[in-house]
Amino acid sequence: MKRYICNKLIYAALSLWVLITLTFVLLQCIPGDPFSREQALPPEVVLSLKKHYGLNDSLLTQYFRYIYQTVTFNFGPSMVYKGRTIYELIVHSFPVSALLGLETLLLALPLGICIGIVGAIYENRWQDKLFFIMTVLLISIPSFMMATLLQYGLAIKISIFPIARWGTFYQSILPCISLSLLPMAFIARLTKSKLSDELNQPYILTARAKGLPEPVIIFRHALRNILAPILSYVGPMAAGILTGSFIIERIFNIPGLGYWFVSGVSNRDYPMIMGITIFYGTLLLLISVVVELLIAYIDPRIRTEKYEEGVDG
């Protein structure tokens, strides 16, 4: 198991290196630089700006500087927000995105699983039809559309919730609902289809024959076996919503990380793009490692397989 974890971490580090290199190369390819604008600057002024930010050094020097900055996680000041370091901006805005993401996850995951279970229990009855229509509807409505609808209906027309901004729990309700409906519907469908299959397995028949009560059959036996595929979907989804949804943040004016990523690219703010890409990348890799370990923990079959694989390799 230890060796399995080590392998995973080495792969993660390698992927990170590829990410850094690719980002660096792509940044050199996109046209424009942080100082280009319609009101162009005289050459000596551009030179002093480039010198200051080290953009006049050779590409190799710049590349190794980025590697060094990644290792120390110090990307220096933003080229647009001159008085702020990238570290400061991430530390300030990531908790906001993470909190919203966590709320979303905590709403979507339990609710999705419960709805899925209900769907599986009442398979082929009217509840099942309703379940199908609802989930298809929720999966097809994009989150920004849902956000605009909720904002218009519940905040502007009948003012139950605040229109926008961030800071109180009430301000987080609408963005949280808009973000969670789609993953919730997806999890519900996933749970339902896996659970229906599982409930037709012979061991469930045995359990029923033994006279076990239905809730015990579902929660203790069947559900445990289908958690692995659900977790492998939730992993990347969690990374996505923890790091912030640019559009939802924009609609509800939430000071999260998504904004900085997008504005970094359009402003050609090199340190900002590098810093946030690497932060996103690291987080995504970490979460996927954690999810794999969790799956291995939940499902002993996978654990032994992986263990053996580890020993063989």
Place this chain on the structure above:
Amino acid sequence: MRYLLIISTLCLLLTSCQSESPSVKPLDQTSFIKISSPNDPESLDPRKVTDLISVTALRMIYEGLTKTSENGLEMGIAESVTVSPDNKVYTFKLRDAKWSNGDPVTAEDFVQTWISVLSPEFPCPNAYQLYVIKGAKEAKEGKIPPDSIGVEALSPDTLVVELESPTPYFLELASTYFFFPVHSSIRDNAYHSEDDVIGNGALKLDHWEQRSEVVFSKNPLYWNSKEVSLAGIHLYIMDENVALKLFQANQLDWAGSPLSTIPREAVSTFKGDQSLQIKTGIGVSWIRLNTNTPPFTNEKIRRAFALAINRKEIVDYVTKANQLPATSIVPPSLSPSGGNIFKDNNQEEAQKLFEQGKRELADQGIDFPKISLNYVNLDFIHKVVQAVQQQWKEVLGVEVSLESNEVKTHVDKLSHGQYQMGFGSWYADFPDSISFLEIFRSKDNRTNQTGWSSPEYTALIDRSFLTTSAEERKLILGDSERMLVSAMPVIPLYHVTYNYLQSNAVKGVYFSELGYLDFTKATVER
């Protein structure tokens, strides 16, 4: 599953606890003016910024030697100024002003700030705005030491500025943020914290919460603080659509220019509403022509494309925000030629010139090529260029293809001459026609980008810098504007306006033609 539920309950409890976070205050604070912008200010160090949001914030917390208001030019930190007979040496007498931490504002503060801006190592994008000072350009280029430029602090309250050549607009220029002094704590520290900025203006920085709000409160140490009745300003950072909703819900006092834009559709919705204000600015939207590649090497073709446009129609039915159809480069209020240099929508003349131009090109063995117009991928620009495209097709029978790019790519293409026609605009840095006309003095001016220059035009602009007579200067600049328009390296479309929504509760805000807001004399009554 049980654990999951317990954890979720705990987390929800934690999030509700977060609601008592002390840094976030509720939206209503009656004695403050509440404004909004889509982005944070880039910085509160005037030497480092380029955007209007920062400039608006800077003008709250800083004051220069002079300042502009409804009454025109006024003295700021300087109490009086004397000018030498050759109009090259300005001697400012400073008043007894203080920084927000109690330090006196001295002539040395100005001298040291400008020296730092002009040192080749310092990253100041606007350094070139100081080139009117003697030796400034050489200093930035590293040819002379920065401390040998033409500024000197004779005593703590006497500042002498020697200019490169007579500059009739120097006192206006001295009111801009390029010339603001910064406190020694910011000058001496390369990465000074933005949360602790010392200024010398009517307001001071209270706190700055990134992506959320910047709060400015009244500065009791401002030299004229008895005239300031405002308690402060809340600058909320929010998307323009959110701002519009909050303005409609009476939770904001100001939306739109100069800090953000009102969505174009909303401008027509608000027409007739008292809160919608439209203010003419000193700027022009134009189409650059690349005079290095056919067909725009030919002056007649350039003129034909310019005359074929019906600007009135565009302003009335497309942009719809009281812009002025531009038949000059410089807006009429400043134009040395008085504006109206050519006739808008002159279809006959356009067709005639177009035919002649095509024949001239054919004589040189050049076929009329396919033409494309580059522009930035913003919705309202897209509508404008579509209208222009249609007009060219109707009048000249030319099919122009449209090519949109995001802003940095667009700028990159134009600056490398990889375009035929490019939509853009120019906003003056100071209220003088030279801010427009100097761009085309030389091909090497990086904002020119059209590849056009003319020795006669260069000579005229140079002469305007040498003359000391205001009338002669106006005549010279008038001639140069007419020369520029007849050569038509850029096609003027319309002179810009600023649209904004201002709550009735707020009075006395000065909105300068340059797009700056001044809240010094503002009042709030709720």
